Amino acid sequence: MGEHKTSMKAPKILILGGGYGGLRAAITLQERLKAQAEITLISKHDYHYQTTLLHKVAIGTLSARKARIYFRKILDLDKVRFIKDKILSFDPENKRVFGNGGAYEYDYLIIALGFKPDDFGIKGVAEHAHKLSSLNAALKLDKLIEYRFKEYCHTKNDDDLSVIVCGTGFTGIEFAAELGSRLDELCLIGGIPREVPKVTCIGRSERILPMFSKKASALAKKKLEAFGVDVICDGEVIECKENGVVIKQNGEERHIKGNTILWSAGVKGNDSLEKSSFETTKGRIKVDEYLRCPQYKNIYVVGDCALYASRDAIHAPTAQLAAQMGDYVGKSLIKILNGTTQKKPFKFQHRGTVCSIGHTDGVGIIYKKSIGGEFAAFLKNFIENKWLYGIGGAKLVFKNGQFRYRTSN
Numbered sequence: 001m002g003e004h005k006t007s008m009k010a011p012k013i014l015i016l017g018g019g020y021g022g023l024r025a026a027i028t029l030q031e032r033l034k035a036q037a038e039i040t041l042i043s044k045h046d047y048h049y050q051t052t053l054l055h056k057v058a059i060g061t062l063s064a065r066k067a068r069i070y071f072r073k074i075l076d077l078d079k080v081r082f083i084k085d086k087i088l089s090f091d092p093e094n095k096r097v098f099g100n101g102g103a104y105e106y107d108y109l110i111i112a113l114g115f116k117p118d119d120f121g122i123k124g125v126a127e128h129a130h131k132l133s134s135l136n137a138a139l140k141l142d143k144l145i146e147y148r149f150k151e152y153c154h155t156k157n158d159d160d161l162s163v164i165v166c167g168t169g170f171t172g173i174e175f176a177a178e179l180g181s182r183l184d185e186l187c188l189i190g191g192i193p194r195e196v197p198k199v200t201c202i203g204r205s206e207r208i209l210p211m212f213s214k215k216a217s218a219l220a221k222k223k224l225e226a227f228g229v230d231v232i233c234d235g236e237v238i239e240c241k242e243n244g245v246v247i248k249q250n251g252e253e254r255h256i257k258g259n260t261i262l263w264s265a266g267v268k269g270n271d272s273l274e275k276s277s278f279e280t281t282k283g284r285i286k287v288d289e290y291l292r293c294p295q296y297k298n299i300y301v302v303g304d305c306a307l308y309a310s311r312d313a314i315h316a317p318t319a320q321l322a323a324q325m326g327d328y329v330g331k332s333l334i335k336i337l338n339g340t341t342q343k344k345p346f347k348f349q350h351r352g353t354v355c356s357i358g359h360t361d362g363v364g365i366i367y368k369k370s371i372g373g374e375f376a377a378f379l380k381n382f383i384e385n386k387w388l389y390g391i392g393g394a395k396l397v398f399k400n401g402q403f404r405y406r407t408s409n
């Protein structure tokens with residue numbers, strides 16, 4: 001990897017996006033960089049949000065306050081400048097990016113703009129389905145669900161209490177389980193018979209959570225069903241409508257009624273990248289072994305908008321992967337700025353994955369061992385808290401952390 005040529009001016013490092021990848025890169029740089037550099041983080045909100053908690057915010061079991069961390073409160077502003085802006089386009093030839101606030105120049109660029117839901121061009125998804133793509137989107141969904149439950153005494157419209165979740169991967173299952181676990185309370189508040197609300201979770205694959213073992217996925221399905229969630233596998237959503245979805249299952253079409261639809265069937269990279277001159281596959285840039293953009297060696301791409309393959313296996317986009325990538329790129333830049341080279345290619349350490357099933361249950365794999373039940377829920381909280389510790393120390397864990405006997409609603 002190239003070395004930094006000494007110049008009179010401090011080199012400019014520009015980080016785009018303050019999610020798991022971008023924020024981790026900024027923190028690594030601020031903690032370890034001794035050489036002089038101008039570091040700027042640009043993100044479209046003035047806070048980092050824990051995407052992995054959005055399903056809880058969307059159901060109202062976690063207040064948005066707890067999933068939101070203001071950048072200026074945790075960054076060392078003498079070392080990292082924060083700018084709130086939305087990035088719109090790129091000019092890599094002239095080392096510039098453009099946002100609503102104008103042009104930003106860089107010597108080194110870290111692109112960490114995250115994901116966008118992928119609707120695969122399916123009719124009606126854009127218009128009728130909600131997506132868990134930001135804190136604001138999660139809050140909107142929370143308000144809608146609660147409103148519909150509270151107004152049921154006037155509307156008496158059963159479809160208002162029918163929630164359809166498209167996608168049986170991580171996001172869909174965590175959301176459906178969180179909602180399932182809150183149905184008793186919502187029914188009690190609204191004086192609604194428990195048999196009226198319906199939650200249906202639809203997936204194209206033959207089983208839910210296909211990244212887990214068959215046993216773990218069967219266990220997760222059983223737990224969901226215990227909450228009263230209907231799980232439909234091998235069902236392809238072919239259209240979303242205002243009042244439900246049309247699915248194709250075993251060659252036959254079916255209409256599932258419901259006024260609240262969540263689309264969580266897939267993600268792609270950021271749309272600003274799709275429109276750029278970078279070579280992308282579904283908005284994601286295929287990076288080299290040092291996480292650089294193959295066309296421009298001063299541009300790094302991390303997190304969900306990077307397509308990273310090791311030994312030809314493409315890794316699924318996760319917060320764990322994004323954070324490791326951000327840390328690696330931060331360290332690589334430190335080496336370059338100190339006049340040495342990064343010789344070690346990036347290597348993803350897959351420590352495991354946990355899917356929560358409500359606040360006190362879950363399934364997962366940790367260091368290749370299957371886990372479940374309350375222990376899985378404990379580890380899920382531990383993972384969230386470890387992230388907080390890494391970016392803001394013990395103080396942030398006590399303030400925003402996840403603990404067994406406190407749901408912070």
Ligand SMILES: Cc1cc2nc3c(=O)[nH]c(=O)nc-3n(C[C@H](O)[C@H](O)[C@H](O)COP(=O)(O)OP(=O)(O)OC[C@H]3O[C@@H](n4cnc5c(N)ncnc54)[C@H](O)[C@@H]3O)c2cc1C
Nearest residue numbers: 017018019020021044051086087114303304318319320322
């Ligand atoms: C409900 C849900 C649950 C999940 N659970 C897990 C889990 O348990 N474990 C796990 O490992 N992964 C989980 N994931 C996936 C994980 O959240 C993502 O892989 C991770 O957030 C990717 O990190 P990132 O830094 O690439 O992007 P993000 O965390 O999405 O960050 C992108 C950042 O860029 C900003 N941004 C976007 N566009 C622009 C723009 N144009 N201009 C400026 N700023 C912009 C955003 O505001 C955001 O701050 C979950 C995802 C969801 C939705």
